Each structure stands twice: as structure tokens, then as C-alpha cells.
Amino acid sequence: MKNILETKELIKSFGGVHAVDHLSVNIQEGQITGLVGPNGSGKTTLINLLSGFSLHDGGSVFFGGAERKKITPWENQIYNITRTFQQIKLFDQMSVLDNILVIITERNPFLALFERHSKYHISQAEDILKQVDLFEKRFHNAGELSYGQKKLLEIGRVLAMDTKIILFDEPFAGLFPEIIKKIENIIKALKQEGKTIVLVEHNMNIIRNLCDHLIVMDAGKLLAEGHPEKVLTERVVLEAYLGE
Amino acid sequence: MEYIFHITILISIYGILALAQNLVMGSAGLLTIAGAAFYGIGAYTAAILATAFGFNIFTTLIIAPIVAGLIALGIGISFARFRDDYFLLATLGFLMIFNTVVRNWENVTGGSFGIAGIPKPHIFSLTFDTPFSFLVLALIVLFIVIGICYFISRSSFGRVLNAIREDEDALKIFGYKTSTYKLMVFVIGAMLSSLGGVLLASYITFIDANLFTVNESILLWAMIILGGIAKNRGALLGALLLITIPEALRFFGFPNEIAGLMRQCIYGLLLVFLMLYRPKGILGQYKL
Structure with a gap:
């Protein structure tokens, strides 16, 4: 396995708070890497930095061995990376179908001006909606969906992006077991397709069930990493994160 | 009959302005109050070229959008860092600068005296100098603008504009500049x-x-909010209603100067009423 994503001495501060503090981690290609830690440990900040949602203050980020000095979000498609959000960010006043169509249609604004979505685009979007059980809701506005359906639509957008690297930020939070199972199966299928997945999650059963590798953060720093079963028994992790 | 033609010409002109405002503000969610400035740039470009250089108005229908587009390009690049209410304030500043320039650049714009004697359009031996003929021209331009707006709103570009209005940060993540x-x-x-x-x-x-003051821009806001934000039909309906309703006041016997003030009050009251009870407007499905 090779490193597809790597941070070296990555730093992000908000005022005097070091949200990510000289963090060096490796994400291996084709694996599901769990990212855990107490609230405020910097997990979401790290996802934000890797996806260009916010800019890092120092350190380096490497994609496939090449450094991205400034990570701009509109280059995510070029670098084959996408993400979901802890707090759902859908296009609420657009239809469920349009939420997918906007992901699979033209990025270049001049070409987009002359592009009409074709039967191919519709069929592709509908296939994705079937995968996330939202086909019946395709003409509803995204804002009208239930919380669980909104989470599924976020997953649908990730499927539509079809990138090599996917960052999931708490995709299971607040969901019923049935939808959790559904999303678990989608993530497993993505791994089967060879995708590299980073999963921020608090539920240790899900972490044990899905992850090949686990990174534990605390106060913006790397606390421990390795195989989940091994890491979750380390004293330092139990003390700092699980309070045991 | 000429009065009907006159009102319809005004509806057509304001229909064009409302459609343009709707494209920027309704579809893309860019809160701009510069609408009156670009409207004014078109008017002054036509007036200056026609009166000082003898250009045909038809020619100015091609040149004015180029001038306005280039100015908008400069302004847009300068204001690129602003969003939401900051963008609104920046465009208000631009409108005030535009208004100050045309008031004071007397050699070119006539200053506070304005520019008089702007000719009617003519092509070959045909001059559009009757209300009916001008109405035909105004409707032709309106239909061209309607066509452009529908072309954009039904394209992938239009869908991206809507997504920008909904959540620009989320859209960027998916590879959109x-x-x-x-x-x-x-x-x-x-x-x-x-x-x-x-x-x-x-x-x-x-x-x-x-x-070309801030009042005109507020009128354009009122038109698209009343008709229905992000709907081309809504913008046209808004223009129709907000031109005809104040005209109706004349028939209630209000003197012209009172009717003018009443018109401003109506626009203001309509905006407040709509924000409270119908933020999506009459035909709209979206709210800002």
C-alpha cells in the first residue's frame, strides 16, 4: 500500500487555539482510515484543511506524493478528493435530482452555459439516487427531506463525484440503525471499488467494523495510530479519549 | 390607446431590468443594488453616442452592453472578495459613485441638466417614433432578453447559479470555481x-x-421579490404589477406629485409585507 495522502507538521490555529498542531499522518491508498478523538480534538479541522474548506497555517500536505502548497476547494476534482460535512450542507431549495445533477455536469462555466442535462445525466443521477434510496424523492426539494434522508443525499453527492479519496465527516451521527447499516454497506462497497476513505466517527463499533487503520487525535495532535483493535486498547487512548 | 402603448413600453423596459436583476440576485443570490447604475450606463452610452456622435440607437443597442459589460467586469473583479451584505454595500457604493460622476461630469453627461434630444431609433427609412412602433421595438428587445434568461436558467450554468445561491462553500468543494x-x-x-x-x-x-438612483434599484428589488425570486415569469409579473398599480392611482384622483410619493410608499410597503407574509413572492419557490 502506498501513501495517497500525507500531512507533515500540519498547523492550523484559530486565535490562540491550535486546532491542528504539528500533525503528521499518512493515509494509505485503498484503505478505510478512521479518525477519532474527543470533541475539539481537530478532526473536522483536519478534514477542512484536506478539502480546502480552510487554509492551513503551516506544514505540508501531499497528494500522491506531490505537495499541494495551497489547497483550493475547486481543485478537489482534479486531485480526486471529495467530502461530506458534519453539519449537512445541501442545496436546500433545489430538487434532490438537481443536487446530484449539479455534481455530474460541466464545471467549466463557458461550456456549462451551453450544456443541457441529457438523458445520460438524468439516468446517471437516478441510478445514484436509487443507491441511496432517494429515487422516489427526486422531485422534492432537498430541504424537505428528513435528517436521515439528507445524510443519504450527501452520500449520494459523494457517489456522484466518484473521486479516489473520500472524507466522511461523521456520516452516521444521529441516524437510525437501518440507515447506519445502509451507509456502512455503501462505504464497504466504495472500499471494494478501491476508494481511499477517511472516516471521522465516534461510534467505536462502526470503527472496528469498517476501518483498516485508525488515527487518534487529541488537542490537535496525533495521539496514536495503527490497527483499530490495537489502538483502542492502548492506555493513552483509553485515558485521553474513552476516559477509562 | 397611446396611453396603453406607453404603459406597455414601460412594462417592457422594466421587464428587461427586472429579468436582469433576477438573473443576478434571484438565480445566483448576489445581493446587488447596482442595477440602476448599469441601466444608467446603458442610457448614458446611448444618449452620448447618439447626440454627440450621431450614432443610430440600434448601434448603441450593441455598444451599450459592451460598455456596461466591461465596467461590470472591472467592478466584479474588484468586488470578488465581498459576499452577501458586504457585496450589497459595495454595489451601493458603486451606484453612488456612478450617480456622482454623471451629476458632475458636465462636459460629457450634461451634469444636472442631463442630456436632451436623444433621437428615436431608425433603420433605413423606418423611424420608431410612434408609441406603437416603439412598443414593437421594446417588445422585440424584451423577447430577446427573455430568451437569454431562459437559455441561462435551463442550462447547467443556471443550475450552478442556484447552487451558489444555496450554499457557495459546499459547491466549491465539488470542484466549482x-x-x-x-x-x-x-x-x-x-x-x-x-x-x-x-x-x-x-x-x-x-x-x-x-x-438612476438607489430608488430605481429598490424598485427592481421590489419587482423580483413581488413576482417571485429566481423565476423569470416572476420578474415579468413584478414589472407588470409595479408599473400598473401606481398608474392606477391616477384614476383615484391623486395629483401627480402625491401619486409619485405614494408610489414610493407602495414599493416600501410591498417589500415589508412580502418579507413578512410571502417571502417567496407570488410565483416564486425560493427565498433569499
Whole structure:
């Protein structure tokens, strides 16, 4: 396995708070890497930095061995990376179908001006909606969906992006077991397709069930990493994160 | 009958302006109050070229959008870092600068005296100098603008504009350079607004800076909010209602000066009422 994503001495501060503090981690290609830690440990900040949602203050980020000095979000498609959000960010006043169509249609604004979505685009979007059980809701506005359906639509957008690297930020939070199972199966299928997945999650059963590798953060720093079963028994992790 | 033609010409001109405003503000969610400035740029470009250089108004219908588009490009690039209410304030500043320039650049714009004697459009031996003939021209331009707006709103570009309005940050993550989209729609909106300005200048044959104040921009806001934000039909309905309702006041016996003030009150009250009870407008499905 090779490193597809790597941070070296990555730093992000908000005022005097070091949200990510000289963090060096490796994400291996084709694996599901769990990212855990107490609230405020910097997990979401790290996802934000890797996806260009916010800019890092120092350190380096490497994609496939090449450094991205400034990570701009509109280059995510070029670098084959996408993400979901802890707090759902859908296009609420657009239809469920349009939420997918906007992901699979033209990025270049001049070409987009002359592009009409074709039967191919519709069929592709509908296939994705079937995968996330939202086909019946395709003409509803995204804002009208239930919380669980909104989470599924976020997953649908990730499927539509079809990138090599996917960052999931708490995709299971607040969901019923049935939808959790559904999303678990989608993530497993993505791994089967060879995708590299980073999963921020608090539920240790899900972490044990899905992850090949686990990174534990605390106060913006790397606390421990390795195989989940091994890491979750380390004293330092139990003390700092699980309070045991 | 001529009165009906006159009202319909005004509806057509304001329909063009409302469609342009709707494209920028309704579709893309860019809160701009510069609509009156680009409308004014179109009017002054036509007036100056026609009166000082003898250009045909038809020619100015091509040149004015280019001038407005280039100015919008410069303004759009300068304002690219602003969003939401900051963008609104920046565009207000631009409108105030535009208004101050046309009031004081007497050699070119006539200053507070304005520009009079703007000719009617003519092509070969045909001059559009009757209300009916001018109405035909205004409707042709309106239908072209309607066509452009529908072309954009039904394209992938239009869908991206809506997504920018909904959540620009989320859209960026999916590989969209949203600043380019916003710049393009701002320029297109300015170009379309300038067409309304050319028609107005040629129709009333006199323009001055008082025609292009913040009140005009607020009127355009009221039109698209009343008709329905992000709906081309809504913008047209808003223009229709907000031109005809104040005209109806004349039939209630209000003197012209009172009717004028009443008109401003109606626009203000309508905005407050709509924000409270119908933020999506009459035909709209979206709210800002």
C-alpha cells in the first residue's frame, strides 16, 4: 500500500487555539482510515484543511506524493478528493435530482452555459439516487427531506463525484440503525471499488467494523495510530479519549 | 390607446431590468443594488453616442452592453472578495459613485441638466417614433432578453447559479470555481440592464442622473421579490404589477406629485409585507 495522502507538521490555529498542531499522518491508498478523538480534538479541522474548506497555517500536505502548497476547494476534482460535512450542507431549495445533477455536469462555466442535462445525466443521477434510496424523492426539494434522508443525499453527492479519496465527516451521527447499516454497506462497497476513505466517527463499533487503520487525535495532535483493535486498547487512548 | 402603448413600453423596459436583476440576485443570490447604475450606463452610452456622435440607437443597442459589460467586469473583479451584505454595500457604493460622476461630469453627461434630444431609433427609412412602433421595438428587445434568461436558467450554468445561491462553500468543494460563475452572471446581468437603459433614453428622449438612483434599484428589488425570486415569469409579473398599480392611482384622483410619493410608499410597503407574509413572492419557490 502506498501513501495517497500525507500531512507533515500540519498547523492550523484559530486565535490562540491550535486546532491542528504539528500533525503528521499518512493515509494509505485503498484503505478505510478512521479518525477519532474527543470533541475539539481537530478532526473536522483536519478534514477542512484536506478539502480546502480552510487554509492551513503551516506544514505540508501531499497528494500522491506531490505537495499541494495551497489547497483550493475547486481543485478537489482534479486531485480526486471529495467530502461530506458534519453539519449537512445541501442545496436546500433545489430538487434532490438537481443536487446530484449539479455534481455530474460541466464545471467549466463557458461550456456549462451551453450544456443541457441529457438523458445520460438524468439516468446517471437516478441510478445514484436509487443507491441511496432517494429515487422516489427526486422531485422534492432537498430541504424537505428528513435528517436521515439528507445524510443519504450527501452520500449520494459523494457517489456522484466518484473521486479516489473520500472524507466522511461523521456520516452516521444521529441516524437510525437501518440507515447506519445502509451507509456502512455503501462505504464497504466504495472500499471494494478501491476508494481511499477517511472516516471521522465516534461510534467505536462502526470503527472496528469498517476501518483498516485508525488515527487518534487529541488537542490537535496525533495521539496514536495503527490497527483499530490495537489502538483502542492502548492506555493513552483509553485515558485521553474513552476516559477509562 | 397611446396611453396603453406607453404603459406597455414601460412594462417592457422594466421587464428587461427586472429579468436582469433576477438573473443576478434571484438565480445566483448576489445581493446587488447596482442595477440602476448599469441601466444608467446603458442610457448614458446611448444618449452620448447618439447626440454627440450621431450614432443610430440600434448601434448603441450593441455598444451599450459592451460598455456596461466591461465596467461590470472591472467592478466584479474588484468586488470578488465581498459576499452577501458586504457585496450589497459595495454595489451601493458603486451606484453612488456612478450617480456622482454623471451629476458632475458636465462636459460629457450634461451634469444636472442631463442630456436632451436623444433621437428615436431608425433603420433605413423606418423611424420608431410612434408609441406603437416603439412598443414593437421594446417588445422585440424584451423577447430577446427573455430568451437569454431562459437559455441561462435551463442550462447547467443556471443550475450552478442556484447552487451558489444555496450554499457557495459546499459547491466549491465539488470542484466549482464559483467566483468565475458569479463574475459571469454579474457581467451578463449588467449587459442586459444596459439594454433597458438604451430603450429608456431613446423613448423619453431626455435623461438625467435623477433617473438612476438607489430608488430605481429598490424598485427592481421590489419587482423580483413581488413576482417571485429566481423565476423569470416572476420578474415579468413584478414589472407588470409595479408599473400598473401606481398608474392606477391616477384614476383615484391623486395629483401627480402625491401619486409619485405614494408610489414610493407602495414599493416600501410591498417589500415589508412580502418579507413578512410571502417571502417567496407570488410565483416564486425560493427565498433569499
